[in-house]
Amino acid sequence: MRELNMVKAINDALGVMLAHDPNVLIFGEDVGYFGGVFRATEGLQAKHGLKRCFDTPIAEGGIIATAIGMGVQGLRPVPEIQFADYILPAFDQLVSEAARLRYRSGGEFWAPITVRSPYGGGIFGGQTHSQSPEAIFAHVTGLKTVIPSTPYDAKGLLIAAIECDDPVIFLEPKRLYNGPFDGHHDREIASWAGHPAAQVPEGHYTVPLGKAAIVRPGEAVTVLAYGTMVHVALAAVADAGVDAEVVDLRSIVPLDIETILASVNKTGRCVIVHEASRFGGFGGELSALIQERCFYGLETPIERVAGWDTPYPHAFEWDYFPGPGRIAAALRRVMESN
Amino acid sequence: MSNRPPLEFHVPEPPARPGQLSEIAGTVVPEAGLVRRPDALSSSVDLRDLPFELIRVLDDDGQAIGPWDPRLSPERLRQGLKAMLLTRAFDDRLFRAHRQGKTSFYMKSTGEEAIGAAQSLALEPQDMCFPTYRVMSWLHARGYPLVDMVNQIFSNERDPLRGRQLPILFSARDYGFYSLSGNLGTRYGHAVGWAMASAYRQIDSIALAYSGEGTTAEGDFHEALTFAAVYRAPVILCVTNNQWAISSFAGLAGTENTTFAARAIGYGMPGLRVDGNDFLAVTAATQWAAERARGNMGPTLIEFYTYRVAGHSTSDDPTRYRPREEAEQWPLGDPVARLQQHLISIGEWDDERHSALLAEIDAQVRSAVREAEAVGTLGKSKPPLSEMFEGVFAEPDWRLIEQRSEIGAGNA
Ligand SMILES: Cc1ncc(C[n+]2csc(CCOP(=O)(O)OP(=O)(O)O)c2C)c(N)n1
Numbered sequence: 001m002r003e004l005n006m007v008k009a010i011n012d013a014l015g016v017m018l019a020h021d022p023n024v025l026i027f028g029e030d031v032g033y034f035g036g037v038f039r040a041t042e043g044l045q046a047k048h049g050l051k052r053c054f055d056t057p058i059a060e061g062g063i064i065a066t067a068i069g070m071g072v073q074g075l076r077p078v079p080e081i082q083f084a085d086y087i088l089p090a091f092d093q094l095v096s097e098a099a100r101l102r103y104r105s106g107g108e109f110w111a112p113i114t115v116r117s118p119y120g121g122g123i124f125g126g127q128t129h130s131q132s133p134e135a136i137f138a139h140v141t142g143l144k145t146v147i148p149s150t151p152y153d154a155k156g157l158l159i160a161a162i163e164c165d166d167p168v169i170f171l172e173p174k175r176l177y178n179g180p181f182d183g184h185h186d187r188e189i190a191s192w193a194g195h196p197a198a199q200v201p202e203g204h205y206t207v208p209l210g211k212a213a214i215v216r217p218g219e220a221v222t223v224l225a226y227g228t229m230v231h232v233a234l235a236a237v238a239d240a241g242v243d244a245e246v247v248d249l250r251s252i253v254p255l256d257i258e259t260i261l262a263s264v265n266k267t268g269r270c271v272i273v274h275e276a277s278r279f280g281g282f283g284g285e286l287s288a289l290i291q292e293r294c295f296y297g298l299e300t301p302i303e304r305v306a307g308w309d310t311p312y313p314h315a316f317e318w319d320y321f322p323g324p325g326r327i328a329a330a331l332r333r334v335m336e337s338n
Numbered sequence: 339m340s341n342r343p344p345l346e347f348h349v350p351e352p353p354a355r356p357g358q359l360s361e362i363a364g365t366v367v368p369e370a371g372l373v374r375r376p377d378a379l380s381s382s383v384d385l386r387d388l389p390f391e392l393i394r395v396l397d398d399d400g401q402a403i404g405p406w407d408p409r410l411s412p413e414r415l416r417q418g419l420k421a422m423l424l425t426r427a428f429d430d431r432l433f434r435a436h437r438q439g440k441t442s443f444y445m446k447s448t449g450e451e452a453i454g455a456a457q458s459l460a461l462e463p464q465d466m467c468f469p470t471y472r473v474m475s476w477l478h479a480r481g482y483p484l485v486d487m488v489n490q491i492f493s494n495e496r497d498p499l500r501g502r503q504l505p506i507l508f509s510a511r512d513y514g515f516y517s518l519s520g521n522l523g524t525r526y527g528h529a530v531g532w533a534m535a536s537a538y539r540q541i542d543s544i545a546l547a548y549s550g551e552g553t554t555a556e557g558d559f560h561e562a563l564t565f566a567a568v569y570r571a572p573v574i575l576c577v578t579n580n581q582w583a584i585s586s587f588a589g590l591a592g593t594e595n596t597t598f599a600a601r602a603i604g605y606g607m608p609g610l611r612v613d614g615n616d617f618l619a620v621t622a623a624t625q626w627a628a629e630r631a632r633g634n635m636g637p638t639l640i641e642f643y644t645y646r647v648a649g650h651s652t653s654d655d656p657t658r659y660r661p662r663e664e665a666e667q668w669p670l671g672d673p674v675a676r677l678q679q680h681l682i683s684i685g686e687w688d689d690e691r692h693s694a695l696l697a698e699i700d701a702q703v704r705s706a707v708r709e710a711e712a713v714g715t716l717g718k719s720k721p722p723l724s725e726m727f728e729g730v731f732a733e734p735d736w737r738l739i740e741q742r743s744e745i746g747a748g749n750a
Contacts, residue, residue, distance in 0.1 A: 029583075029584070029586070030584045030585045030586060032349075032585075033351075033355060034584070034658065034659050037653065050349050050351070051347050051349060054349045055349075055585070055586045055590055056590075057555030057586075057590055057591050057592060058523075058552045058553055058556060058586075059557065060556075061556075062557075085521070086521065086522075088521075089523075089557060089558075124442035124443070124716070125442075126442075126443075126507070127502070127504070128504070128519060128520025128521055129504070129520060278737075308726065308727070308738075308741045308745070309730070309737045309738060309741060310738070311730070313502045313726050314442070314493050314503055315497065315502070315716070315720040315721060316725075319723055320726065
């Protein structure tokens with residue numbers, strides 16, 4: 001065990017897999033010599049060689065297309081898309097190809113690729129360095145979508161994703177790379193130091209895809225969150241003084257429906273939180289599932305707290321961001337209504 | 339079969355990384371004045387040699403020589419010099435403002451100022467440029483108000499883009515400067531479409547698009563070239579080859595064995611390769627391509643060969659991926675110094691006037707920054723919160739109206 005922040009934990013997972021499996025290849029813009037703009041691949045080229053971790057041309061569609069082609073021959077490519085905002089040129093490759101190859105070829109071909117990409121805001125990155133595109137991937141059958149919230153989970157989930165035979169979109173909350181940001185942007189910024197989930201074992205281990213984690217047990221209301229919002233939700237729960245159960249989904253496809261339903265059936269109340277815009281966001285799917293499957297267990301309407309339905313605006317970063325204040329208000333509303 | 343050598347996986351690497359000897363000084367630089375200047379209305383079939391040449395006008399002594407000399411008036415040369423100096427001073431000042439925490443991000447164009455400046459002055463007010471973040475000298479050459487620019491960079495209450503966009507990702511329609519975005523390459527095709535609209539409407543306005551050399555790898559670049567060639571669009575398609583994307587070198591964009599200008603051949607359009615640090619060569623090539631576009635001969639691809647002297651942005655330290663001394667050893671020199679030397683050599687400039695100009699520019703930049711600071715730096719001042727919900731659609735729908743009221747920035 002040692003203490004690692006989230007970027008280092010991801011770097012560690014990649015290093016473990018390069019050492020463990022000669023079929024694992026890492027590539028993307030600036031990931032080779034430079035080690036990635038967020039340093040997630042730092043040192044990997046020096047240690048494992050130019051051909052195991054290398055730079056690509058600036059062409060996201062090309063990165064994913066070639067990753068699929070390599071995957072088809074049995075390699076396990078782990079391409080990086082520098083920002084999730086820039087994954088869109090690769091959208092066709094992900095949706096029409098990676099996601100459907102196994103299905104349409106009658107199982108003859110498949111591509112076990114893991115696409116890593118930093119996502120989310122809170123770094124004053126403006127419209128094109130802040131977005132959270134998970135819902136558009138969740139909507140595509142055939143893709144798995146995984147979002148860690150701690151260094152421990154990041155390493156274990158990433159190894160599980162690389163070993164998974166399906167294509168996985170692995171979204172890394174960039175605001176959590178260096179610390180468990182809780183949304184109180186005006187307070188001192190915490191690092192991962194001393195956080196229990198920053199204790200990361202050496203070597204190979206996995207965290208299974210599709211298993212949510214109850215990060216705070218509670219009885220009064222269920223809060224569903226993932227990525228950065230797990231920490232923001234925890235802060236909001238503390239601020240609101242509510243005995244909430246906070247569930248970190250960890251992967252949204254596959255989705256741990258049992259854990260969600262068990263929690264909501266217990267509490268009878270639910271607040272769903274995500275940073276992405278609200279309309280058509282993943283919260284809508286969660287809300288529909290809960291309504292369909294535990295309508296009679298619900299005491300109050302489900303609340304969603306999310307980014308506004310606008311692009312991510314530079315000057316209004318903290319007005320857009322669904323911070324602890326807005327979540328705490330939703331928690332109070334849910335607790336007061338019956 | 340067993341006699342065949344095993345397949346080798348090739349991954350390009352730059353000539354030198356930090357700690358290695360830079361070979362950049364050894365880059366072969368053809369002499370100025372040697373490249374032929376065919377008639378601008380020639381068939382592209384007769385122009386296939388040009389992408390492998392390097393069009394240069396200013397020689398080592400600052401003399402303008404050869405057929406590409408655009409014979410600009412001294413007044414125009416001084417205008418160009420001023421625009422470049424202003425760009426540099428502005429960049430330095432605002433880069434520092436970022437270091438002082440006054441904004442979130444900045445990008446300089448040090449060493450590449452000639453490109454935007456010369457092209458901005460070479461094209462006409464009705465033309466439209468589809469910029470990258472690296473050609474702010476286009477705006478400085480056209481006198482875009484400095485204080486508005488700083489307000490944008492501070493995302494403050496007077497920000498002309500209403501706090502919605504990252505610093506320097508400007509939009510300035512009245513200055514022939516299309517809206518910038520963080521996505522690379524996505525506007526290259528817009529320039530082609532805009533040029534097609536001019537042709538369709540039979541109006542005299544052409545388009546000019548920029549792409550970094552790294553960005554030429556994107557599909558958008560190649561699709562734009564195809565459309566431009568197919569519809570013979572009146573557009574000038576530029577590639578600013580400053581040798582480095584972020585940490586990846588030009589060879590990683592596919593030119594280990596060719597040039598960016600030579601991409602044109604496959605699309606059936608002319609390609610020019612031009613000394614991007616030579617204000618006169620940039621002007622001449624642009625004039626040639628503009629004449630061609632206005633003469634219904636369609637698109638031209640121009641590669642500007644230059645060097646990115648500063649880091650990619652405020653987020654990177656270039657000494658981590660390239661030899662520190664590379665910038666100084668860049669064989670095509672500094673575009674500002676070269677134009678200054680030329681003006682002096684023709685007796686139209688001197689050190690005294692130069693110092694006076696520098697002082698004037700310094701005062702202009704200072705006063706703009708001071709004025710913008712009085713409004714507020716990032717986070718200290720911002721446009722009204724209601725602006726967050728404006729411009730999503732022409733008219734906000736119920737969601738936006740409700741959300742605006744929920745946040746307390748307007749009535750439902
Ligand atoms: C579609 C997309 N992919 C990746 C990025 C991240 N990125 C920003 S600038 C840059 C390098 C661009 O290099 P180049 O095109 O050579 O232009 P230069 O900055 O050198 O002028 C990269 C990779 C982006 N902004 N957009």
